[in-house]
Amino acid sequence: MTLLPPDATPFSASEIAAIRADFPVLHQQVNGKALAYLDNAASAQHPRQVIDAEAEYYRHDHANIHRGVHTLSQRATDAFEAARHKLQHFLHARSHREVILTRGTTESINLVAQAYARPLLQPGDEILVSRLEHHANLVPWQIVAGQTGAVVRPIPITRRGEVDFEAFRTLLTPRTKILALSHVSNALGTINPVAQFIAEARARGIITCIDGAQAVPHLAVDVQALDCDFYAFSGHKLLGPTGTGVLWGRESLLEAMPPWMGGGDMILEVSFEGTTFNTLPHKFEAGTPNIAGFIGLGAAIDYVQGLGLARIAATEEELLRYATTRLEAIEGLSIIGTAPHKAAVISFIVEGIHPHDLGTILDQEGVAIRSGHHCAMPVMEFFDVPATARASFAFYNTRAEIDQLVGALHRARDLFT
């Protein structure tokens, strides 16, 4: 669900210049050309505020958390827990106890599959998974289906790359227990109307697990308004460090779930006769976490909130529109995924040039894009392509970089024809 005012103003050229000054990695040459980083859907870049927050923590405050009475441990614990509270407010969650810190979207979804779904599912129960999902929101469900005798059923998508709501409704049965759906498709950029799906599922008592990896920070996320049961995302797509992720879960569900991994931090008392598990959120956080990473992620949230999520979205929307128009004008180029509501992701193919050749040629022109199946092989199968090229934009990208992409694509066509 996006809560953004539709009339937010995109950043001006001078604002973009100031923003770009915050991102050290953008200012370099690659293969003798200015870097145009257009692979933000794979991983976003980091502003110096995030890099500095991590470095400062290591310089001054590092110690293990939740286990020392000494000053550094207290500082580290405070900084780590402060990040959790930022994430709580960022997601509009009721309580910090609902914010489980993980290594990423993949771990978050596996946690739901193993700690929530596995004890629940009976042979013949059904898990609905859209055909749009990337592997992280499909494979964990296949694994738990194999463990329990449940069945994974694909929800069809349309030729435009949208999850088919009517087909979804016809798939609902009394055996349907879980709906796994991405908020935004990483392969195509489609923004799914997840609230509509969630409402339908909730009316029938079906638990919903939303993969938000590609939604943050491009949409404002309000888990209470969405009314889903679980929401997962990764820090590194939100300008934060890799190896950080979040699982938000409805407190009553998390409370009832058994722990997943055992170890330090998730326990209160341990003896060989038995173990008392810690309370939420620590029950699901075994072992020493990526402390510096979450402190960096907290700084990333401060950064995007300082810029304004609405203005970020407006800027990316404008980049998407400009890039779509420019790319459509290239002979032989087809855009895969043409839903009316899209994040700033364009998947495309060029007649006669394999996406990997495009990737290499564009790299020689300083343009970084992704080429491949985007960890969403069922999506590629649906559109009958082995792979696509994908350009994905962030608010720090410019029209000039899109022009550079277009120039490089013409270069590729000249070479191959």
Next chain:
Amino acid sequence: MDLKELYRDVILDHNKRPRNFGTLAVPPAHEARGANPLCGDTLRVWVQLDGDRVTDVKFEGKGCAISVASASLMTEAAIGQTRADVQAQFERIHTVFTHHDAPLDPALGKLAALAGVRDYPARVKCASLAWHTLNAALAAADTDSPLSNPPTIKTE
């Protein structure tokens, strides 16, 4: 780096008009499948032997220009050769792909057109997939029973 070093005319030509593209009947031919899981490229290679001599090679698959051209050039290089010759050629081309400064052996012939690949480490697997798959098909010739599935090799 000049892109024309990678995408030489020979490569672009074999990509556009791959030679020996198609299938052979199994048996008497032997088949292996190759896959590059990272990029989703898939390849099937069939080889027909008369004693120790490779009498025909065909391939099918979807892939980038480098992988298609490499497979196409490979079929031309292998047909009519003894298995020992094919093995020697495999070792020569493997050296080209994996040793940045290795001098080009004149015995490579047209295969030397693939030498530009070694400046693009991310693309070496594209070029080597066909050769690994041919090797697997030749190995299958030693072990094939009519009921066995073709071996599948992967480049990671």
